[in-house]
Amino acid sequence: MASFTQQASMLLLLLLLPLLFKGILCPWPSPEAGQVLGPHHLAGEEPLSLHVLQIFSFANHSWEKTQSSTWLGEVQTHRWDSVLGTISYLLPWSRGNFSKEELKYINSLLQLYFDGFPLEVQAHSSQFQLEYPFVIQISSGCTLHPGKASEAFLYWAYQGSDFLSLEGYSWKPSPGAGSRAQNVCIELNHYQYIKEVAKNLLGDICPRLLASFAAAGKSELERQVKPEAWVSKGASPGPGRLLLVCHVSGFHPKPVWVRWMRGEQVQPGTQQGDILPNADRTWYLRVTLDVAAREATGLTCRVKHSSLGGHDIIIHWSEEQRGHHLIMHWVGYHILLILTCLAIMVTLVVLVVVGPWFQKQSFNWTVCSPHAPNLALPTEANIQQPRSLGHQLYLAQKSWMKNRFLKKGKISLSKL
Numbered sequence: 001m002a003s004f005t006q007q008a009s010m011l012l013l014l015l016l017l018p019l020l021f022k023g024i025l026c027p028w029p030s031p032e033a034g035q036v037l038g039p040h041h042l043a044g045e046e047p048l049s050l051h052v053l054q055i056f057s058f059a060n061h062s063w064e065k066t067q068s069s070t071w072l073g074e075v076q077t078h079r080w081d082s083v084l085g086t087i088s089y090l091l092p093w094s095r096g097n098f099s100k101e102e103l104k105y106i107n108s109l110l111q112l113y114f115d116g117f118p119l120e121v122q123a124h125s126s127q128f129q130l131e132y133p134f135v136i137q138i139s140s141g142c143t144l145h146p147g148k149a150s151e152a153f154l155y156w157a158y159q160g161s162d163f164l165s166l167e168g169y170s171w172k173p174s175p176g177a178g179s180r181a182q183n184v185c186i187e188l189n190h191y192q193y194i195k196e197v198a199k200n201l202l203g204d205i206c207p208r209l210l211a212s213f214a215a216a217g218k219s220e221l222e223r224q225v226k227p228e229a230w231v232s233k234g235a236s237p238g239p240g241r242l243l244l245v246c247h248v249s250g251f252h253p254k255p256v257w258v259r260w261m262r263g264e265q266v267q268p269g270t271q272q273g274d275i276l277p278n279a280d281r282t283w284y285l286r287v288t289l290d291v292a293a294r295e296a297t298g299l300t301c302r303v304k305h306s307s308l309g310g311h312d313i314i315i316h317w318s319e320e321q322r323g324h325h326l327i328m329h330w331v332g333y334h335i336l337l338i339l340t341c342l343a344i345m346v347t348l349v350v351l352v353v354v355g356p357w358f359q360k361q362s363f364n365w366t367v368c369s370p371h372a373p374n375l376a377l378p379t380e381a382n383i384q385q386p387r388s389l390g391h392q393l394y395l396a397q398k399s400w401m402k403n404r405f406l407k408k409g410k411i412s413l414s415k416l
Contacts, residue, residue, distance in 0.1 A: 047145045048073050048221075050210040054138040056118055061125070061132070064118045072213045074254040075220055075281070085111045093216040096209075129180055134159055142206035150210075152202030169199045224307040225282050227251035229258075231301055231315050237290045244291060244317055246301035249284040257304035260289040267291070267299065 051071040058064045068080035079088040087107050089095055095103060121128070121136065137157040142150050154166035155174075162174030164181050171188040173181035188194060214221060227248045234243035248258050254275055260267045273286040291299070296317055303313040 047143050048210065048214060049141055049143040050206055050213065051139065051141040056121065056136045056138075057133070058118070058122065058125070058130075058135070059133045061122050064122065066114050066118060068114070072210070072217060073221065075217065077213060077217070080110065080114060082114065085114075091217065091220065093213075093220070096212050096216050130158070140202065142202055142210060144207060144210055150203065150207040152198075152206065154198070154202065166198060166202070169195045169203070220281075221253075223252050225250060225252040226307045227256065227303055227305050227313065229301065229303050229313045229315055231317050234288060240293050242291055242293045242296050244289045244296060244299065244301075246287045246289075246303075246315065247284075248287070248303050248313075250278065250280075250282045251305050251307065252282045253306065254283050255306070256283070256285060257302075258285055258287045259302055260287065261300050261302050262298055 049071075053067075053069050053071070055067040056064060057067075066080070066082045069076055070078035076090055077094045079090060080086075081088050085107075087103070087110065098106070121130070125132070135158075137160070138155070139157075140154040142152045144150050152166065152169075156163045156165070158177075161177070163177050164171055164173050164185055166172075171185040173185045228250050229246065229248045232245045232247065234245045237243050244260060246258060246260065248256060256275070258272065260270045267289055269290055271288045271290075273288075276284045278284055287301070289299070299317045301313075301315045301317070303315075305313075
């Protein structure tokens with residue numbers, strides 16, 4: 001049976017395979033990292049990263065679930081479909097410059113990796129002192145800074161806590177990971193070839209992949225969409241206090257600055273939520289401030305974003321503004337009520353005025369038409385005959401309904 005160090009080496013090599021497989025098929029020249037990215041990186045923006053995320057969930061010795069995705073900056077470009085065993089290309093340019101044959105080969109190698117890595121973990125879980133159920137999370141990739149060399153990163157987490165990382169192409173245990181992580185790193189650092197593989201994959205191949213995807217997705221990375229912003233009141237945090245909420249939505253790229261302010265002073269206690277994705281690949285952010293109700297007037301929400309060209313969005317909070325929204329809601333409700341009453345009144349007028357005329361015309365047509373059936377004309381006796389009880393009830397009910405709806409309509413109009 002292989003030693004603990006050999007098994008750990010195999011696992012760490014496996015979790016670098018996605019980048020290795022891509023590198024085999026991408027024999028680019030080796031320019032400097034800063035030159036590779038060139039004009040495709042937005043000057044002054046956040047550094048651009050190629051990020052491979054993997055999550056392996058193990059319930060027992062025979063069941064596991066695999067999730068993996070690739071991100072170019074804040075844009076998800078690929079996802080691994082563990083059911084079909086294929087790469088999902090999430091954007092039209094996610095295939096880069098690869099041919100169909102190369103993509104097919106990459107897919108088969110990744111399928112081998114995602115099948116093999118969980119089996120190795122399950123086979124040696126006792127030696128790794130892994131207790132079911134457990135989760136392993138792996139984050140690897142590289143970051144390019146304009147005018148600087150690329151930075152590689154690889155992190156391994158166990159049960160949601162940092163376990164080890166790659167720093168300067170040496171393995172180091174994460175703070176608080178315990179003696180198990182320390183022993184693994186000591187053993188791994190004895191093997192120079194593992195360091196060389198990591199250096200080749202993350203320091204050389206990854207930046208080239210990053211530059212290739214950045215060139216293919218240039219329009220997506222440079223897309224500028226202006227945000228929309230509005231303010232509202234959240235659930236009351238307590239007596240005499242307000243929770244002011246500033247909503248910012250529909251912006252791209254992701255970096256944004258949103259604060260509650262008074263004049264030019266940022267208000268302490270401003271709380272920023274997570275920046276969440278919208279369905280159209282833009283972003284949404286919610287920023288709140290818990291403040292005394294008497295101090296809310298004069299506060300503003302200020303939004304800074306690259307798409308605004310230096311013209312910040314400033315929204316003022318005031319009770320008058322909030323009252324204006326309430327008035328508009330009240331007016332809208334009562335306009336609907338007025339229209340409903342008018343519709344009912346018009347219907348009643350038609351029934352009362354037009355109905356008898358239509359019945360008279362119908363009666364005349366029935367009597368006078370040459371095509372009418374042979375009916376007996378009404379006699380004086382028939383005219384003077386009292387109406388039936390059912391007909392009298394019908395007339396009383398119609399009169400009652402007419403008076404009731406007309407009265408309700410008058411009352412509603414008088415209230416306005």
